[in-house]
Amino acid sequence: MFIPTAVILEDTHDDGRTLTNPGTSADGTRSTSDAPVRTRRKRDSLNRTVILDAAKVISERDGLEGLTFQSLGAELGAHPTSMYRHFKDKDELVLALIDSLRDRSYLGALVPTGDWRENLRIAARVVHEHYLRYPQLASQMAARTTRMPREFSNMEYTLKAFFDAGFDNEDALKYQRVFGNYVRALSSIEATSHCLPEQVQREDELAWRIQFERLDPEEYPAITAAGQPPLGIGDxxxxxxGLEVLIKGLEALAESAPGAGS
Amino acid sequence: MFIPTAVILEDTHDDGRTLTNPGTSADGTRSTSDAPVRTRRKRDSLNRTVILDAAKVISERDGLEGLTFQSLGAELGAHPTSMYRHFKDKDELVLALIDSLRDRSYLGALVPTGDWRENLRIAARVVHEHYLRYPQLASQMAARTTRMPREFSNMEYTLKAFFDAGFDNEDALKYQRVFGNYVRALSSIEATSHCLPEQVQREDELAWRIQFERLDPEEYPAITAAGQPPLGIGDxxxxxxGLEVLIKGLEALAESAPGAGS
DNA sequence: AGTGTTAGTCAACAGAATTGACTATCTATT
DNA sequence: AATAGATAGTCAATTCTGTTGACTAACACT
Structure with missing residues (x-):
């Protein structure tokens, strides 16, 4: 058993464990040597915003799997279970974190140009970069709708691009979905593959190449003719x-659309 | 400091927990009333194949989060930790499961037609359906390369389609990646969104609609003009x-390619 | 002062992956 | 066949997770 001898006020343990507070134990007297290891946090000093800020720091530093109630408590100098006063469960916390991050990234990035194709590229880049900035959360971001306070501005921007391209209501909505899903899905997968452990990435890559070298040209003529091992999904x-192919296809469809302008 | 006083942990809960075998405990005597609850499994009766079959059953029945060493043990009538003789850790087990499932789904599904566009649709459908069949594993399937024994046949098939379309080596490889990533990423997100709890799906959908109704037409003219709440990502x-848009774009690119054939 | 509400604390629980020691069983060698 | 060695299956224990219900201190209001 490790007895935390000479516990200094600054915790910074490897494990963000509960630090006992001897001041409040059975005897009212407080021994002179040991300062109170963790004082009870001021009432109302904890709220969703403060907790989400800490969650952001942790998830950027240690990844999403490092974001636990323990680590939050350590980061905030609070008891791990304090968070339950502000979030029903961990799911709610992660959802809120996603929302708060989106708020910051999307702000004022969508400036319209005269070209709908360029506008689509801009919208795609904003989301793509956002996902890559928080790769740990990417899979959750793409699959779950959350509440989307900022999502509408992006949707407005891209929908307008499709109207500019000459699509009618129905088609504009359809291709907006296609475009949005492409951007989210690809960004998510790419980000997710980035935050696998380094070693796993290398092993997978290596295994790929080895298998590739051994392919039978009889059975796989096209692959062996092409000659290069392909890039991973994280490229x-x-x-x-793919974005350019999509835009090319949309151009073709826009030309054959009834109200083809631009 | 908490000293774990009197650590009583008689388990034998309702769940398929470890069933204690009193016959082999400290005292050699075996009480008459209780028969040995679980007999030790025959030596060599456990192997990767048997375990993966059980894992498939469990993950289809209870989802990926229901696939634990405990549940595997219960399903197989073996001790939970037996699996460690055959898989280094859970990650290796899940990877192997993914591989084994792919082996079954991809078998003989890729029959070539004369039209490269149609061939792409076929290849897309195979993967898409495979992901939707095992939604719990979808996110892992897309992000991780695994060992890909069957993946090459799919790649060969699609690469050939791009050669048929008239692309040169470099472009064929590039667009094969684009195509493959599109199919994997979209299928993954779609499948993942399907295996969220029903209630969460409904809540998200509802929240979407409510927000949608309240949009200010001044601020969001395009969205309010379009008039319909959009479909979720799981549609x-x-x-x-999107696949058709991609193919349309590829057609346009193929025409302008140097070796443009039929 | 006193009362009540509530935010922060704490101990405990259940269930997860994983490890190291133990044991029974199969295989190979004498 | 007897014995030794290897190894597959077992078991107890450890550490870490999210989560709950009781407790306690601080503030808000009479």
Missing amino acids: ASTFDA | ASTFDA
Whole structure:
């Protein structure tokens, strides 16, 4: 058993464990040597905003799996279970974190240009960069709707682009979904693959190459003819290339659309 | 400091927990009333295949979060930690499960037609359906490469389609990645959104609609003009629509390519 | 002062992955 | 066949997680 001898006010343990407060134990007397290890936090000093700020710091530093009630408590100098006064459970906390991050990233990034294609590229870049900035949360961000306070501004921006391209209501909505899903899904996968452990990434990559070298040209003529081992799913250039293909396709569809302008 | 006084942990709960075998406990005597609850499994009766079969059953029945070493033990009538003789850790087990499932789904589904566009649709459908069949595993399937024994046949098939379309080596590889990533990423997100708890899905959907109704037409003219609340990310028709846009774009690019054939 | 509400604390619980020691069983060698 | 060695299955224990219900101190209001 480790007895925390000479517990200094600054915790900074490897494990953000509960630090006992001897001051409040059975005897009212407080021994002179040990300062109160953690004072009870001031009432109302904790709220959703403060907790979410700490959660952001932790998840950026240690990843999403490092975001636990223990680590939050350590970061805030509060008891791990304090958070339950402000969030029903961990799911609610993560959702709120996603929302708060989106608030910051999307602010004022969507400036319209005269070209609807360029506008789509801008909208795509904003979301893509946002996902890559918080790769730990990417899978959650894409699959769950959350409350989307900022999501509407992005939607407005892209929908307008499709109207500019000459699509009618129905098609504009349809292709807005296509576009949005593409951006979210690809960004999510790319980000997720980035935050696998380094070693796993290398092992997977290596395994790929080895298998590749051994392919039978009889059975796989096209692959062996192409000759290069492919890039992994985490490669960003594929995102851009796919975006351009989409835009190309949308151009073709816009030309054959009834109200084709621009 | 908490000294764990009298650590009583008689388990034998309702769940398929470890069933104690009194016959082998400290005293050699075996009380008459209780028969041995679980007999030790025959040596060599456990192996990767048997375990993966059980894992498949469990993950289809209870989802990926229901796949634990405990549940595996219960399903197999073995001790939970037996699995460690065959899999280094849970990660390795899940990876192996993904691989084994892919083996079954991809078998003989890729019959070539004369039209490269149609071939792309076929390849997309195979993967899409596979992901939707095992939604719990979808996120892992897309982000991680695993060992891909069957993945090469899919790649061969699609690469050939791009050669048929008239692309040169470099472009064929590039667009094969684009296509593959699109299919994997979209399928993954769609599947993942499907296996959220029903209630969460409804809540998210409802919150969306409510927010939608309240939008200010001044601030969001395009959205309010379009007039319909959009479909969620889990809608399959968007996958197909996006696929068609991609193919349209690829057609346009193929025409302008140097070796443009049929 | 006194009372009540509530935010922060604490101990405890259940259930997860994982580890190291133990044991039974199969295999190979004498 | 007897014995030794290897190894598959078992078991207890550890550490970490989210979560709950009781407790306690601080503030808000009479």
